[in-house]
């Protein structure tokens with residue numbers, strides 16, 4: 012129990028540790044947890060088929076609570092496992108959650124603000140780089156939906172939007188570039204900074220310049236965004252707040268499993284740097 016200062020262990024499950032968003036998140040959890048709280052981390056390395064066994068493994072380590080940053084709400088095997096074991100847990104990176112504590116980052120709004128921003132600078136033809144089926148989760152689908160629905164409301168025809176599916180990694184971003192070049196958008200929106208970094212590298216290799224030839228917007232505002240050339244315009248998820256809330260809320264749940272479901276909404280915002288130009 013966290014409240015009476017005996018040692019406790021919290022299991023954390025993320026889709027991958029190498030994505031900077033998740034490595035920052037894990038680091039912050041370490042920073043924010045006190046000396047009596049041990050953090051046990053598991054990354055799925057992008058392979059969601061390992062979800063069940065990873066959670067089973069963490070429960071087997073007698074964790075006092077779990078932080079789950081992988082969409083589980085459609086996986087009844089996993090939700091049943093958690094229920095049967097009565098393990099306190101909190102989820103993030105889902106589009107909703109009825110039966111657990113939940114941190115809700117406004118993914119739909121994230122997509123929406125990118126569409127408005129690009130439109131306001133004259134962009135009318137877009138490539139959106141999204142994860143393939145293997146890594147596509149409900150929260151990422153909401154980001155895409157926020158973008159495409161806003162474009163539709165702004166009068167942009169669906170033929171002006173190319174959706175490029177690729178691995179949810181830097182390499183995936185780089186491999187998406189030939190498809191993007193063939194479509195010739197004026198702006199590219201990637202659903203993570205990691206993808207944006209891959210796209211940036213691929214464009215550079217192809218002799219294309221950002222933002223002269225293509226504008227580019229990422230998502231997350233990881234600390235890499237300030238170190239790319241040009242600096243990346245991106246949607247910021249407040250990862251410090253998310254890490255802080257997630258620990259607090261899990262602590263409350265462990266202290267009193269009977270309290271009502273806690274839901275915390277966090278806002279996203281556009282961070283304008285140098286990777287988009289007006290056309």
Ligand code: RIB
Nearest residue numbers: 030032104150203204231
């Ligand atoms: O970069 C990783 C992304 O996947 C983040 O945006 C996070 O929210 C997750 O869903």
